[in-house]
Amino acid sequence: MAKIKPSQGAAYARIMGVGGYRPTRVVPNEVILEKIDSSDEWIRSRSGISTRHWASPEETVSAMSVEAAGKAIADSGIRAEQIGAVIVSTVSHFKQTPAIATEIADKLGTGRPAAFDISAGCAGFGYGLTLAKGMVIDGSAEYALVIGVERLSDLTDFEDRSTAFLFGDGAGAVVVGPAKEPAIGPTVWGSEGDKSETIKQTDSWEAYRNGRPEKFPALTQEGQAVFRWAVFEMAKVAQQALDAAGITADELDVFIPHQANMRIIDSMVKTLKLPEHVTVARDVETTGNTSAASIPLAMERLLATGEAKSGDTALVIGFGAGLVYAATVVTLP
Numbered sequence: 001m002a003k004i005k006p007s008q009g010a011a012y013a014r015i016m017g018v019g020g021y022r023p024t025r026v027v028p029n030e031v032i033l034e035k036i037d038s039s040d041e042w043i044r045s046r047s048g049i050s051t052r053h054w055a056s057p058e059e060t061v062s063a064m065s066v067e068a069a070g071k072a073i074a075d076s077g078i079r080a081e082q083i084g085a086v087i088v089s090t091v092s093h094f095k096q097t098p099a100i101a102t103e104i105a106d107k108l109g110t111g112r113p114a115a116f117d118i119s120a121g122c123a124g125f126g127y128g129l130t131l132a133k134g135m136v137i138d139g140s141a142e143y144a145l146v147i148g149v150e151r152l153s154d155l156t157d158f159e160d161r162s163t164a165f166l167f168g169d170g171a172g173a174v175v176v177g178p179a180k181e182p183a184i185g186p187t188v189w190g191s192e193g194d195k196s197e198t199i200k201q202t203d204s205w206e207a208y209r210n211g212r213p214e215k216f217p218a219l220t221q222e223g224q225a226v227f228r229w230a231v232f233e234m235a236k237v238a239q240q241a242l243d244a245a246g247i248t249a250d251e252l253d254v255f256i257p258h259q260a261n262m263r264i265i266d267s268m269v270k271t272l273k274l275p276e277h278v279t280v281a282r283d284v285e286t287t288g289n290t291s292a293a294s295i296p297l298a299m300e301r302l303l304a305t306g307e308a309k310s311g312d313t314a315l316v317i318g319f320g321a322g323l324v325y326a327a328t329v330v331t332l333p
Helices: 040-047 061-076 100-108 121-138 193-198 205-209 223-245 262-272 291-305
Strands: 012-021 025-028 051-054 083-089 114-118 143-151 169-179 188-191 199-201 219-221 254-257 313-320 324-331
Touching: 012 061, 012 121, 012 291, 012 324, 040 262, 051 169, 061 083, 061 100, 061 143, 061 169, 061 291, 083 100, 083 121, 100 114, 100 143, 114 121, 121 143, 121 169, 121 188, 121 291, 121 313, 121 324, 143 291, 169 291, 188 223, 193 199, 193 223, 223 262, 223 313, 223 324, 254 262, 254 291, 291 313
Parallel strands: 083 114, 083 143, 254 313
Antiparallel strands: 012 169, 025 051, 143 169, 188 324, 199 219, 313 324
């Protein structure tokens, strides 16, 4: 029997650069209130959101991704043509095929990398990061680009009082490359398909094609069920990721959870008993819930404002539709 030559990858992987893009239009709660019976105070108390960004027709999934990825590549110090894989997590690219990753890779001038899309909702960045880490260590790509991007304004029912205020648009990206010491910890990830109805699209594309829905398909969720699951179950997953990385809460510098809801974030901080010195990402206040884009966008903002610094140890966790989740500890670029 022939022997297969072993892979020749890096010993470890790290995040080398991060970039983000927020659409130019800033939408305050007052705009949301034009179509729902609510108040600014109610929205803020329920979600912590005061504004969000909505994309223009020109700010496509591809265009936003290229902007964010270009910044991440520049931040990493490598050339675009050195990228060996492009992974895009999104649920708002409405063409089944081809993958938007191939178009993005071409526009970035990356050459001929592996390029594909994944659909893991709000956990999509964590899924992509884990795949990229594996590629770098396996040797199938020296550098991998991970993009989380959404135009959730396209999937929002602006007359649904429970979700109309939640979602925003944007793109975040990171470059993953070789490291001399561990800088991306083990991923704790999984799914709970028995709860898949708690966050879902109202109608399938097939139903829309057949003319049955009165409205374009939109995102809907069972708010209380999602809140309980996120606060209690995801806090356990976050702790498991800390344990897997051999890190205690006291050793943590930064906490970057999926920016779903300020109440969820604050409750997770309390449940995890994070010390006061830990910087907590609360980008949701001005960016809204951008699903797969929320973690890299929050990471980019923390680094840009100086609230977090290069070399900090950060716990990241994403969770959402599926229900799926992914958590890991990383060293910030």
